[in-house]
Amino acid sequence: MWKYAAGSLLAVVIGFLADATFGDPQTSLHPICLIGNLIAGLEKRIRKYLPKTKAGELAGGGIMAVLVTVISAGIPALLLCAAYRLCFWLGVVAEAVMCFFLFAVKTLRKESANVARALREEGLEAGQKAVARIVGRDTQVLDESGVIRAAVETVAENFSDGVFAPMLYMMFGGGTLGFAYKSVNTMDSMVGYKNDRYLYFGRIAARIDDVVNYIPARLAALFLILSAFLTGQDGKTAWKIWRRDRRNHASPNSAQTEAVAAGALHVRLAGDAWYFGELHKKPFIGDDLRPIETCDIARVNRMMTVASVLSLVVLGTVKAAVLALLI
16 A cells, blocks of 8 residues: 555655746646536536425535545546556556645746736736736726736645645545535635625635635645745735734634735735626725735745745655655
8 A cells, every 4th residue: 555655645746847947838638627627517517407496506616526526536447447557657646646636836826927927018907917817807997916816826826725635635645535525626716706696695615615624725725824934025924914814804714825926026916806897895904014016926926936845855754754654
């Protein structure tokens, strides 16, 4: 058993390095796209047969959450089992490919850097279009500061659920647990809204996402604080603002890493935002010590990258130590 656990550790490292080098492939056959199609298809079918009542939508959302998670984890589990049975190294390669699809380090850096480039070279409208690729809010109402703020928030928040949390689950549960986590995260991003359509249908998926991200979000914040010290940002203030503002969000997890970024950069993040033409009132995170600027996108990207490498080293060392004790 330890041999396969060691293979899984190697696969996570290879997957991380591949993502940092090549980035996320843009293809409709990407596993996350397939999970998204599964969610959309199941939602359509479940809604067809269940009553449009609070109980019916809660039950339908629960059924969907279970089916999506089981299918998303079950298929990788079967593939990995077959690959490792045929050849240990075939299993490592297969699992490394899975891990590669679950990381988002280079994509976060690239897409957020595109926002800064668009603002500098083409102006506000181009910046709004660039940031619309990575956020769910209405971007056409944002001014330049709002566009930059949205990009910084996205890098900070997605370090947790796009890098650290998948890494944590893959380290100790392989590609199978990684895909289980990502299916929950994808469900939350698709149906976890508090609007008329998803208030009840998406509630269970949103609650599961809160649970599976609870510990990773807090650990990710600590790694991001450490990276602030290592990248020349204000780690001390990052710690202070994290302690003070980490709960300034409707989600118990989203403000954790955003608060660190706000403190490290001496800027104020969050606040009111428009979604689908509706204004959502939100508290601020951080202190407005200076105007936010395009360079802050590069600064938070450096923090995210260093924190990602630190996470890989620390979690990999912990797993290797555990394996050494079991041999």
